[in-house]
Amino acid sequence: MKGSRFTTEQIIMKLREMEIHISQGMSVSESVRQIGISEATYYKWRSKYANMTTSDAKRLKDLEIENNRLKKLVADLSLENAILKDVNSGKF
Numbered sequence: 396m397k398g399s400r401f402t403t404e405q406i407i408m409k410l411r412e413m414e415i416h417i418s419q420g421m422s423v424s425e426s427v428r429q430i431g432i433s434e435a436t437y438y439k440w441r442s443k444y445a446n447m448t449t450s451d452a453k454r455l456k457d458l459e460i461e462n463n464r465l466k467k468l469v470a471d472l473s474l475e476n477a478i479l480k481d482v483n484s485g486k487f
Contacts (some may be wrong), residue, residue: 403444403449403452403453403456404449404453405456406440406452407444407447407448407452408449409430409432409440410440410441410445412430413426413427413437413441415431416429416430421425421435423437
């Protein structure tokens with residue numbers, strides 16, 4: 396899967412720019428063309444990052460990193476537990 400060209404902070408800044416354009420009477424299609432994204436991307440970003448600030452985005456990113464670390468830790472411990480159960484029951 397292709398990654399995003401924009402960081403979360405950049406996405407939030409582009410959404411704020413879109414809000415300014417739309418409040419000035421510019422249509423969504425004109426505004427997204429000026430910013431350089433598609434309308435589908437705009438609506439997807441808006442649904443995900445609508446009420447977020449840049450500090451919220453940084454916090455979200457930190458939480459995602461921590462969550463991935465904890466998931467890996469749980470997977471490692473589950474594997475060790477399964478191996479110990481197999482050794483204990485004599486199935487090796």
